[in-house]
Amino acid sequence: MSVERRPLISGNWKMHHNHFEAIRTIQRLAYNLSSADHDAVDVSVHPPFTDLRSIQTVLEADDIPIALGAQHCHWEESGSFTGEVSPTMLAKLNVSLVIVGHSERRQNFGESDEDVNRKVQAVLAQGMTPIVCVGETLEEREAGSTLDRVADQLSRSLTGVNRSQASSLVVAYEPIWAIGTGRTATPEDAQEVCSAIRRQVGEFWDAEAAGGLRIQYGGSVKPVSAPDLMRLQDVDGLLVGGASLDPDEFARIVAYRLVG
Numbered sequence: 001m002s003v004e005r006r007p008l009i010s011g012n013w014k015m016h017h018n019h020f021e022a023i024r025t026i027q028r029l030a031y032n033l034s035s036a037d038h039d040a041v042d043v044s045v046h047p048p049f050t051d052l053r054s055i056q057t058v059l060e061a062d063d064i065p066i067a068l069g070a071q072h073c074h075w076e077e078s079g080s081f082t083g084e085v086s087p088t089m090l091a092k093l094n095v096s097l098v099i100v101g102h103s104e105r106r107q108n109f110g111e112s113d114e115d116v117n118r119k120v121q122a123v124l125a126q127g128m129t130p131i132v133c134v135g136e137t138l139e140e141r142e143a144g145s146t147l148d149r150v151a152d153q154l155s156r157s158l159t160g161v162n163r164s165q166a167s168s169l170v171v172a173y174e175p176i177w178a179i180g181t182g183r184t185a186t187p188e189d190a191q192e193v194c195s196a197i198r199r200q201v202g203e204f205w206d207a208e209a210a211g212g213l214r215i216q217y218g219g220s221v222k223p224v225s226a227p228d229l230m231r232l233q234d235v236d237g238l239l240v241g242g243a244s245l246d247p248d249e250f251a252r253i254v255a256y257r258l259v260g
């Protein structure tokens with residue numbers, strides 16, 4: 001039985017674009033995307049927290065079918081956590097997707113697999129979709145431990161998530177050595193890891209959950225590499241950093257299916 005999985009292409013703006021720049025960028029992106037793009041692909045943008053309200057207003061005022069996403073959050077609903085933002089606050093802004101466990105959060109801000117797991121559960125509890133990031137370092141790849149590393153991150157991230165929540169999950173495979181470096185995994189390597197992720201989700205729950213799971217590839221995706229990545233059997237979307245900052249370049253990635 002083959003399952004229809006709608007592609008999801010997400011732009012992670014990281015710490016770029018103040019709210020004026022964000023408004024200009026989203027307006028230009030909306031102009032660039034056609035209704036055929038929206039029919040074929042789900043698109044989300046993940047701006048810094050300070051931009052969320054401005055972008056929400058633009059998207060809702062003009063009925064633009066781009067999903068609003070965040071880059072991370074805390075797992076508690078409220079409390080004495082200086083500098084943090086809660087899942088409930090994000091849900092209130094109609095954020096529908098939250099990136100969880102990005103390697104930059106893990107490496108630079110000490111997020112553990114246990115933190116990631118708490119966040120996954122908190123995001124799901126608010127009816128939002130977590131984009132759970134997993135991926136190996138260059139040393140792990142060279143040591144041949146990529147699949148073990150990714151499997152370990154994934155099982156720790158999904159602990160306690162129940163079967164009925166499985167359909168709202170997205171997993172992003174992002175080899176750390178490919179992020180922001182201009183190096184992309186080969187299609188063969190990306191497919192190998194993404195198919196292992198799907199197999200693991202099948203073992204964790206069942207074949208239906210595995211068949212419905214959306215898996216993104218991330219790491220230096222550009223308009224020129226997007227079509228080959230999106231052709232892979234187990235790649236259902238892309239998590240795009242640098243190339244999502246420019247609305248013209250990002251729109252060309254979303255239109256990957258028109259190439260070749």
Ligand code: PGA
Pocket residue numbers: 012174178179180181218219220221239240241242243
């Ligand atoms: P990049 O970032 O496309 O700039 O490599 C991807 C990511 O970090 O999600």
